[in-house]
Amino acid sequence: MFARGPSPTFRVILAALVALGLILADHRQQDLEMVRSALSVVTYPLQLAADQPIELIRATQVQFASTDTLRTENASLHRENLLLKARIQQFDALEAENARLRDLLGSSLDLGERVVIAEIMAVELAPYRQQVMVNKGTKSGVFIGQPVLDANAVMGQVIRATPFSSIVLLITDADHALPVEVNRNGLRTIAAGTGLSQELELLYIPKNADIKVDDLLVTSGMDGRFPAGYPVARVKTVRQDPDNPFTTVIAEPTARLDRSREVLLVWNLSETSRQQALAADAPPAGGAE
Structure with missing residues (x-):
């Protein structure tokens, strides 16, 4: 409109x-x-x-x-x-140890260990070489000889460290040997690498030694590097050879050496640190003057 x-x-x-x-x-x-x-x-x-x-x-x-x-x-x-x-991981070992020592008096100070998680960057592909590279180095406090574990058991130790990465020698490498003990009875021996990813050989086992298939092997701590009580392997084969003065014992690592993608770097507290901690916790010798 x-x-x-x-x-x-x-x-x-x-x-x-x-x-x-x-x-x-x-x-x-x-x-x-x-x-x-x-x-x-x-x-x-x-x-x-x-x-x-x-x-x-x-x-x-x-x-x-x-x-x-x-x-x-x-x-x-x-x-x-x-x-x-x-x-x-140490619970089984501690339980067996407590059973063996239940009649003794006293206890030791256990302050535990400090750990850092690292990721595997590369794997050594050469035959009979069992090594991996991890993404932690001296900048993170890593040192040569440092114990390395996965979520299940001991994997190896650091043999070379750079600022940002490290090379870990696995326990199955032919150049690696680790003091261990049978968790069931405390029998000590050496677990040597064979170069095969799933085999360890126990050295110098007497023919009358009490060792059985499926026995759990744990670190003995005798080398001063690996904390005592961590799982290492399980006995897979026990064989008596007439031509060998020792029993042939083959064990299988309990760590997932060929599948783990993350590992634990362990710092074991030194004896000096333990003594300092004990001294700090102890009451003063005399009263205030």
Whole structure:
């Protein structure tokens, strides 16, 4: 109706008056409620369609955030599980030791060990060489001769350390030998590497020695490097050879030498540290003057 005639100013004023009248009529008598409801039904699909991109973006953000959170929590739980498994490895050895020493008085101070998790970066592929490279070095305090474990048992020891990486000689390497003892009865021997990933040979076992298949071998601590009581291997074969003055004993490592991706570097507390701790805990010799 505004195609011709009144000026634009008059049109704006008239439209404003009509709008104001509709607002007042709706406010006082709710005359336009049905019209509003009908229009909302018509416009709802349009509103829903307009909101879909925003909802999709929000859902995507939540999904990515949830995935990152789950990955972080999973990595944290995996590392925590690895540490806890290492902590309980000595329980079997301690139980057997307590049974042997239950009639003795006194106990020794056990301050535990400090450990750091490292990841395996590379594996030695040369035949009969059992070595791996880990991503921790002297910058992290790693030293030559340091014991290395996985979540199950002893793996080996550090033989070369650089600032950011180290080479670990596995217990199955032909150049490695480790003092061990039979957890069942305390029989001491040497577990020597054979160059094969799943075999250790026990040296100098007398023919009358009490050793059986499935006996658990643990570190004896006699070398001064490996803490005592950590699992090493289980006896797999016991064979008597008439031409050999000793019993042939083959053991299988309990560590996952060919499958572990993370290892534990262990710092064993020195005897000096233990004496200092004992001295610090001891009461003063005399009273204050």
